[in-house]
Amino acid sequence: MQKLRPLMFVGTGSDVGKSVINTGFCRIFLQDGYSPAPFKAQNMSLNSYVTADNLEIGRAQAVQAEACGIGCLVEMNPILLKPNDDLTSQVVLNGKPAGNKTASEYFNEAGRDTLFNEVMHSFNRLAGQYNPIVIEGAGSISEVNLWDKDIVNMRVALHTQAATFLVADIDRGGVFASVYGTLQLLPQAERDAIKGIVINKFRGDLKLFEEGKKILEKLTAKPVVGIVPYFQGLFIEQEDGVVIEQKKKSHEHGKINIGVVLLKHLSNFTDFNMLEQTPGVNLYYTGCPETLARADIIIIPGSKNTLSDLKALREKGLEEVILAHHNARKPVYGICGGYQMMGIEVNDPNGVEGNVPSLPGLGILPVTTTLASGKKTRQCTFSFVQGNASGNGYEVHAGHTPSIRPLCRMNNGEFDGYCLNARTWGTYIHGIFDNASVINHVLRQLIPGFTSTIDYKARKEQGYNQLADLIRENVDMEYIYKCLKT
Incomplete structure (x- = not known):
């Protein structure tokens, strides 16, 4: 199979659906004959999983690996932050606890370049074995106060030369402002790395957003490559704790x-x-x-x-x-x-x-x-x-x-x-x-x-395939592949 560029999904905020979109593309590439693998440099979650060699990673990357048809590896999530309380988190580095740190200690101490190099070593090991790598960002890419400390979002996109797409949640409202504001805040090189926009969690008649799609494309000079409906009755394991609010x-x-x-x-x-x-x-x-x-x-x-x-x-x-x-x-x-x-x-x-x-x-x-x-x-x-x-x-x-x-x-x-x-x-x-x-x-x-x-395994497999179908029906896959092959 042709070697593809990495594909990356970043967000206008947390819980916009990056993990699920990533999972769907992992299954699409598997269905299309490729050998994909997921990657997220840094994850913050209390939901974790254990690899076959007894190392701990975020549950979302384990789910994405399953959608890829492979076992999970620590390289898929080299840094996991597990909150202990409102102020401190346990830092899990390469699958093993590396101590507890406050947010200030973690983000402000020296050694961010060292951490970035560490996660890129993990990425390179994956990229040597799998094709393509489907990368997930974290939270919002427009947190300007954290840009110089970034090891998971646009710094990763630029370093890996990933075809990067911005995911926005229309269900929460304010999608025009969140997309336009996010892109306008980015430095030019990072803005150029964004190849398109994915509108997620759309409810109702998709035709009603046709005018909105045109307006958003005119405002941002970026194509809206997909409008993904809010799905119900489709089972995908999710990692974010906000899911519990719905339960x-x-x-x-x-x-x-x-x-x-x-x-x-x-x-x-x-x-x-x-x-x-x-x-x-x-x-x-x-x-x-x-x-x-x-x-x-x-x-x-x-x-x-x-x-x-x-x-x-x-x-x-x-x-x-x-x-x-x-x-x-x-x-x-x-x-x-x-x-x-x-x-x-x-x-x-x-x-x-x-x-x-x-x-x-x-x-x-x-x-x-x-x-x-x-x-x-x-x-x-x-x-x-x-x-x-x-x-x-x-x-x-x-x-x-x-x-x-x-x-x-x-x-x-x-x-x-x-x-x-x-x-x-x-x-x-x-x-x-x-x-x-x-x-x-x-x-x-x-x-x-x-x-x-x-049959839980069969239920999950059905969910991955249904998610892949949903994305194929509502995303311009021809454009996605064009971006990955250039």
């Missing part, structure tokens, strides 16, 4: 209601995507005690700051709801940080998460967690010690929780989690609910004989 529903009659405790530092909400897709299930996120109390099943999810979220959980009155639910012999499950919270105590003697040395847990499981520096990151295969559930998942956690009644036996002979009974357990395994046998095991506690009919 803050409530109890529905006639369904199995699963309430996921909405934590401030909730991580890996993709853990519940397959449950959410299961017919007969209504899964919702809530931090409201009254709403949580109406759930048939409560799940305490992962957290980037277990102690802070445990404290907030108590202050909101959610602890009482969870304990009442448990005492009524209703199912309660915990994933990672949620598992830690379910124990007797969580200790942090080395200040891994902050200045709180210890807090009592919910006391549901007879385990004690000690947080520690470093992080366990690995993919795993597991089977339940009691019951016939089994499958695949991954671990991303700091700390140790000794257990005398493990939930799972791992493929390497180790054990994971604690199982009080079939309705009450905790685990460190993210993605445990991506396995139909686990869903069956859980839902049969309420409906004996329940059988999940969803």
